[in-house]
Amino acid sequence: MKVRLPSRSFVISRQPTSHLRPSHFVRSFSSSPTCRSSSLEIPASIEPAQETKATQITEAIRNTEATQGSEVTANGRQSALHSPTKRSRILRQTKPAIKDSAIIAVEVTTDKRWLSTMKARIGKCIMFGTTQEQTRQIGGVLRTLARDWRRYVVGSEGFPTDSKSVGLLRHKVAWGEMDVMGHVNNVTYVRYAESARVNWANSYATHNDPKHKSEWSQLATSKGVGMILRSIKIDYKFPMTFPDRVSVYHKLASRPRPEDSHFILDVAIVSEKRQRIAARCTEDIVVYDYQQGHKIPIEPFMLEAFKKTWQDQQARQGHVQVRMTELHKQLRAIEKETWDKPGAVEDMGSATKASDSSV
Numbered sequence: 489m490k491v492r493l494p495s496r497s498f499v500i501s502r503q504p505t506s507h508l509r510p511s512h513f514v515r516s517f518s519s520s521p522t523c524r525s526s527s528l529e530i531p532a533s534i535e536p537a538q539e540t541k542a543t544q545i546t547e548a549i550r551n552t553e554a555t556q557g558s559e560v561t562a563n564g565r566q567s568a569l570h571s572p573t574k575r576s577r578i579l580r581q582t583k584p585a586i587k588d589s590a591i592i593a594v595e596v597t598t599d600k601r602w603l604s605t606m607k608a609r610i611g612k613c614i615m616f617g618t619t620q621e622q623t624r625q626i627g628g629v630l631r632t633l634a635r636d637w638r639r640y641v642v643g644s645e646g647f648p649t650d651s652k653s654v655g656l657l658r659h660k661v662a663w664g665e666m667d668v669m670g671h672v673n674n675v676t677y678v679r680y681a682e683s684a685r686v687n688w689a690n691s692y693a694t695h696n697d698p699k700h701k702s703e704w705s706q707l708a709t710s711k712g713v714g715m716i717l718r719s720i721k722i723d724y725k726f727p728m729t730f731p732d733r734v735s736v737y738h739k740l741a742s743r744p745r746p747e748d749s750h751f752i753l754d755v756a757i758v759s760e761k762r763q764r765i766a767a768r769c770t771e772d773i774v775v776y777d778y779q780q781g782h783k784i785p786i787e788p789f790m791l792e793a794f795k796k797t798w799q800d801q802q803a804r805q806g807h808v809q810v811r812m813t814e815l816h817k818q819l820r821a822i823e824k825e826t827w828d829k830p831g832a833v834e835d836m837g838s839a840t841k842a843s844d845s846s847v
Contacts, residue, residue: 596813596816600765602641602812603637603641603763604764606629609823610630612826613626613823615834616826616832618826622825625818625822632815639808641763642756642758642765643808644809644812645754646802646805648737648739648800648804652691653695653696654687655683655686655737656683656734656735656736657735659733659734660731661730661731661732661734666729670727671729672729672730672732674722674724677724677757677766678720680757681722681757683736684736684755685738685753685755685771686708688738689704689707689708690705690708692704696793696797697793700793712777712778712779713775713778713784714775715773715774717772717774718772720771720772723768725764725767726759728759728761732762733760734757735757735760736757738754739754740754740798741770746786746791748786749785750774750775750783751773751786751794752772752773755768755769755770755771775787
């Protein structure tokens with residue numbers, strides 16, 4: 489019997505102080521990372537023809553936040569978007585050329601179970617019967633969802649999904665990682681995030697900023713300037729079980745400033761079996777000088793790299809939202825031709841048809 493556990497969350501906090509020896513902090517960021525599994529390359533390039541439209545929709549959504557006066561938390565992050573109903577009402581005041589797409593984008597991208605919702609909608613269309621052309625169109629949508637589902641689940645929030653930037657991709661869940669309750673132990677999620685965080689930092693040395701390879705590589709050590717995990721907060725969405733695979737993604741929660749000595753990372757731990765986010769983490773990372781024994785402002789080469797990362801996140805999010813909106817419209821057209829029309833009757837199969845013909 490499967491037991492569904494309620495949502496759980498806890499916070500682990502580790503405050504660096506000058507009287508502690510540097511060795512106390514080494515494991516917090518620089519423990520040996522779990523090796524990445526072999527992965528399928530997922531292209532993350534943005535088509536120029538869609539970039540302008542993506543920017544317009546993203547800006548319209550941002551303007552919604554600004555109009556409603558969204559709060560700013562203590563660490564400088566902007567609070568979550570307000571209700572879709574209020575956002576849609578404000579978006580209707582935008583330019584006619586983009587307001588419809590912007591409204592749909594808000595409604596589509598705020599659905600945390602968008603992928604399962606799309607599959608359920610496709611199933612309903614099939615139950616009411618489809619023509620050969622409609623079947624071909626549905627097949628194209630299903631192929632897209634099967635190939636790019638990670639981009640829609642986490643890419644719609646700005647997480648990079650290409651294999652060069654992902655922290656862990658299709659990492660196997662071990663049977664021994666489950667506890668007596670029959671699900672993956674809470675601490676294991678912290679380890680997934682830790683290993684993915686090290687791989688995320690190493691990706692700057694190998695792919696994102698290779699001209700500062702030595703500086704990025706040193707950040708995971710205690711030889712000079714390094715990065716320390718000050719705190720981590722985890723929200724558990726559902727319990728994972730063996731067998732499964734996990735993919736872990738990191739993104740900047742906000743753009744760091746030159747005077748900051750820390751930055752915030754958002755983390756998404758995704759169950760490959762369920763194709764859903766199993767846990768969300770918020771990590772507070774401090775830049776620490778091991779030689780001087782205290783925290784320091786973020787290094788200039790890091791700020792420059794984070795600036796580009798932040799811009800890429802915003803562009804990627806807009807692009808994925810445009811693609812999700814297009815898929816929604818494509819499926820909506822099929823729905824209007826199958827079940828969402830006057831006189832629509834569910835197709836009960838060939839047995840019913842044979843029975844009717846015999847009468």
